[in-house]
Amino acid sequence: MRLHRLDITAFGPFGGAQSVDFDELSVAGLFLLHGPTGAGKTSVLDAVCYALYGSVPGARQTGQGLTLRSDHAAPGTRTEVRLELTVAGRRLEVTRQPPWERPKKRGSGSTLDKAQSWLREYDAQTGAWKDLSRSHQEIGEEITQLLGMSREQFCQVVLLPQGDFARFLRADAEARGRLLGRLFDTHRFAEVEKRLAERRRATEAQVRDGDTELLADAHRMQQAAGDAMALPDAAPGEPGLADAVMSAAAVARSTAREQLTIAHSRLTAAESAQAAAERALADVREVARLQQRFGEAQQRAALMEERSEGYRQALARMERARKAEAVAPALELREAADAEHRRADAARARTRALLPDTFADAGAAGLASAARRAAEELGGLESARRAEQRLADLVAERAGLDRQERADDDVLREADDWLAGWEATRAGLQARIDSAQEAATRAEQLGVQREPAQKRLGAARMRDQLAGDTDTAAEQVRLAQADALALKARWLDVKEQRLNGIAAELAAQLTDGEPCAVCGATEHPAPARKDAGHVGREAEERALAAYQQAEERHSEQEQRLGVVREALAAATAEAGDASTEQLAAAADELERLYAQARHAASVLHPAHEELRRAEQEHERRSAVRQEAAVRAASRVGHRDRLDRERAALEEELAQARGALDSVAARADQLERQVRLLTDAADAARVAEDTAQRLKDADARMSDAAFRAGFDTPQAAAEALLDDAAHRDLQRRLDDWQSQEAAVRAVLAEPDTAAAAQQPPADLASAEQAAALAAQRVRDAASARDAAARRCADLDRLSARAAVSVRRLAPLREEYDRVARLASLTAGTSADNERKMRLESYVLAARLEQVAAAATVRLLRMSSGRYTLVHSDDRAGRGRSGLGLHVVDAWTGRERDTATLSGGETFFASLALALGLADVVTDEAGGVRLDTLFIDEGFGSLDDQTLDEVLDVLDSLRERDRSVGIVSHVADLRRRIHAQLEVVKGRAGSALKVRSAAQRAARQG
Secondary structure (H helix, E strand, O other): OEEEEEEEEEEOOEEEEEEEEHHHHOOOOEEEEEOOOOOOHHHHHHHHHHHHHOOOOHHHHOOOOHHHEOOOOOOOOOOEEEEEEEEOOEEEEEEEEOOEEEEOOOOOOEEEEOOEEEEEEEEOOOOEEEEEEOOHHHHHHHHHHHHOOOHHHHHHHOEEOHHHHHHHHHOOHHHHHHHHHHHHOOHHHHHHHHHHHHHHHHHHHHHHHHHHHHHHHHHHHHHHOOOOOOOOOOOOOOOOHHHHHHHHHHHHHHHHHHHHHHHHHHHHHHHHHHHHHHHHHHHHHHHHHHHHHHHHHHHHHHHHHHOHHHHHHHHHHHHHHHHHOOOHHHHHHHHHHHHHHHHHHHHHHHHHHOOOHHHOOOOHHHHHHHHHHHHHHHHOOHHHHHHHHHHHHHHHHHHHHHHHHHHHHHHHHHHHHHHHOHHHHHHHHHHHHHHHHHHHHHHHHHHHHHHHHHHHHHHHHHHHHHHHHHHHHHHHHHHHHHHHHHHHHHHHHHHHHHHHOHHHHHHHOOOOOOOOOOOOOOOOOOOOOOOOOOOOHHHHHHHHHHHHHHHHHHHHHHHHHHHHHHHHHHHHHHHOOOOHHHHHHHHHHHHHHHHHHHHHHOOHHHHHHHHHHHHHHHHHHHHHHHHHHHHHHHHHHHHHHHHHHHHHHHHHHHHHHOOOOOHHHHHHHHHHHHHHHHHHHHHHHHHHHHHHHHHHHHHHHHHHHHHOOOOOHHHHHHHOOOHHHHHHHHHHHHHHHHHHHHHHHHHOOHHHHHHHOOOOOOHHHHHHHHHHHHHHHHHHHHHHHHHHHHHHHHHHHHHHHHHHHHHHHHHHHHHHHHHHHHHHHHOOOOOOOOOOOHHHHHHHHHHHHHHHHHHHHHHHHOOOOEEEEEEOOOOOOOOOOOEEEEEEOOOOEEEEHHHOOHHHHHHHHHHHHHHHHHHHHHHOOOOOOOEEEEOOOHHHOOHHHHHHHHHHHHHOOOOOOEEEEEOOOHHHHHHOOEEEEEEOOOOOOEEEEEOHHHHHHHHO
């Protein structure tokens, strides 16, 4: 990696734009970066790191963004860092702009702009730069991949901070491990340790969970065994737990099977005793039942004897009812004939009341004859009824013709009125279409004129703005020119004063015995002395620098004035001589006319649609008028035919209606008369027939009562029973007889009589004995079921525990294996004698490489006295692997690096930094580092050691490598000719590059 050019704007202490040409500085191979404290030496290195990685080194990265911006920068100047470098054979340019808070373009206040980045590559074939990316993430990944180093590695390898390595020499193993871990990116080994520890915890948790589940099953087995099982004392995770649980489970299963056998035996004995008790209870219950049956039969016999009189009366009542049943048909026939006669007589009176008084004395024959005459007259009205219906149809048809005629008249009148104004309507719609078409054409023409008008208006506004900017720029040019002239006069005055006092400067360099640079004399009897107003070289250089800066500002202002004037001329050429107000008024008028024309043209399509609908309506109304005229002509003949047929029908119906309004009314009258006469004749005939039947029924009833032995028919009727009474009386007689028979049968049973002779049965004692035997069986069955369940639960839990034990076996093996590996990599295993972690082991190998590479340069810096060696001995009770000692060749003793003096610590740390840079470079893939920076620490060296250190640094320039030294040491400014000076001032710091060629020219 080689740096070519660095451009800084408003960054850190640099308020303006500053540039560093590293190619010019690197010609000599070794250059010096110096300046007063706080001038910004470190900011130059920060800018390089920020350009590459988007952040600054170390603790200075806290609060980046807006804090990177220079406090000396102008409000409108944006902070920017641009770095041009060559890496991996590619010439790249990286530009970064951090976020900044700028003034708003409109109104007051400020707004925050986001950070921006650019990456470009130089194409040697075309000689031009091509853009690669503007993404922060893509640029960072590309730079990191090309360099092969992270930001921390770059800051340690390219920007060598001596203070960090001095602390590294004196640090303990933990601190060294943190630094080396950042540089060599050994976090993957730490991740291995972490993953192994996590894996150990995970497998341990699995084993513990499995043991916990196994113990839970053991507790369940203990509960199933009735607390007769002893639980193992081992905790989850301890070895031997599974064997103890399985052994206790086997003992519990054996005990449960013995208890199940005993429970089976007890249940069998209890069931036998229960069977005997149930048989005895059945015998006692049978004796008690027979004794109760005999007693109940005796009670029922005594009760029936008391009720025997009622049975005899019921029996006599049933015999009298059987005799009356012979008279029942005659009685029923007489009652039916009497009811029929009463109904017929009521019907005859009801129908005769509906007839006129002229039929009051008419018999059935007369009424039937009158009904036949009315029916014959009704039959003659059928043709008249059809004629009347035809007349009604004719009247309705004639009314329909009249309604149609009125409707057609309305349609014709409306169509005539509409068609009368058709020409005017069509002309009006066509005029609207023509007007809208003209407006559309006018809008199109105005639309072409809008864009040129707006461009002229924008150019006029720009012209007005640039006119004011031109005056301001001209005034700034005038002020800058005056300032430059004044500073030039000041510089000439200072130069003249220095020339006048140059003898004093030359005299200050005279040494006794040395020849004078002017006259060559070796004696200097009266050298010139500096007076109070003497002007030295520094004052002249400051005046010259001030004049040069003023001249640069004057040139910048003149360039800005030229740019503004060119823009003003272009805006004036485009806007013309018209004022901005005139152009704005013309543009507004054009916009108004354009909007008005577009609004007028917007009715073109609706007008076309309205004309099309009007033409369709014209065609429809013309067709309607023609159809109405045709219908009116056809109605004339039809109306005449209807009138002639109506007159003939009315003459025919006048005879058939009589005094009524219509034939239908006459027909209804005759139909009602026929119906009434027919009903009256039928009712009279039925009444005569029922009277005769009633007389016959009375004679038959009297004869039947006499033959049955009753004095009167009324007596026979009273003796009859209805069906319900007969059934009730028969049921009572049957119940008496059946009860009497049942009582006699029970009293005659031998078993019942024999049981009655025995003592009363003790049923309560027998039931109590049977219940006690049943309870004993239930208890024995419950004990047997509990023992069976206990065996089943223990078998099931034992099987599940066996499955758990088989499943836990590989998990426990894996846990043992992972635990051994985790302890070994963590340095806690007994096999790891030095208690060295895996990451420390890797870092120890890297530290050994760094110590070997650093020793090569340390031997030269210390004139062969000191050698750095790596030590993996344990420090006290801590862990080993990152010890660093120095071997003193003068004493042959090995001692700690903390015993080195200040100067020895500096060159030892420098050697360590350079060795670390070589190792990290190899680790990063062998990326060539052509540009290095070395920070402070040279002030602690004596002249001889400084020469040796510089010789070592000179050796770094091999194969075109350049080294930049950051230092305050004045002697280095004499020894190193190529310099980058940081000048501090009230308006911000500035950078000055002095190459070796420039310095040689000045000295010459």
